[in-house]
Amino acid sequence: MSCIKTIREKGLKLTLQRQLIVDAIHSTQEHLTSDQIIAYVQDRTPGINKSTVYRTLQLLEEAGCIYKSELGGQLIYHHNEEGHHHHLICRKCGRTIDCKDDIFRQFEKTLEDRYGFKATFNHMVISGLCTKCKRLS
Amino acid sequence: MSCIKTIREKGLKLTLQRQLIVDAIHSTQEHLTSDQIIAYVQDRTPGINKSTVYRTLQLLEEAGCIYKSELGGQLIYHHNEEGHHHHLICRKCGRTIDCKDDIFRQFEKTLEDRYGFKATFNHMVISGLCTKCKRLS
DNA sequence: ATCGGTTTTGCGAGAAAGTGCAATAACTAT
């Protein structure tokens, strides 16, 4: 929850709107869609504009407090935490598994060796099946 | 350019609109945004509706003729070709490098071993720097 | 070549996301 601190340090203003949006993002370990964030915020303080939410999400992303990913054509948001840089999402049960940054290390090397391509993986969200759901299918 | 054949085989009708959209997709090796496809089509036959383009793109995707990816929040389209299942896009020069399906083989194994997660990678678009641009930066 | 059934298109309307601008609220210095 150092987002508030980051906002202050960047000389940005701490408004109720921003606090609520930061709250929403931290209210779960899962990823949230913009819809869900808007609902959370408007539920607690009706009248808050959607544009404000979109702009704040962009601002928080640029400040490094949250990050935005894409899953199934939808934009999803998650708070940023040290050490947990990528996510595996089960397409059956929806569970999120956090995984370490170094998971791509070997794969990056393969791309560099084979194609001379320097890939950069930031907060990747990978779709698939978790251990349980894999067994049941 | 077997899209036309696929359309016929599926009992779908071959309209001028669909031909133009297939043309657009095949006019380049690069990925196209919906904007670019709409422009291409309307340039050749003014009056063609955007909805038609969006619907046809979805139809072609479901028929397996093209695929849709996401890059930088934008949806991009590309024709489907045997053997070239993933793409590396240089974020500096924009060049597309096609790469083989098996590039993810090792990485999939790592995810399965470490997290018990069965990931599926379809037509991935990976952002990074190509050999030339990497050298210059 | 024409007819008729079915698909497809264009149109209007609408949701989702983003933007410019004037009014408002937050923070700083007094």
Place this chain on the structure above:
DNA sequence: ATAGTTATTGCACTTTCTCGCAAAACCGAT
């Protein structure tokens, strides 16, 4: 505590994409 400066919000509007429906086009059978 107050005033002034600057950032932020809400509003209205634009853009991107989607959907239902009536009119038009396609294609196979005649």
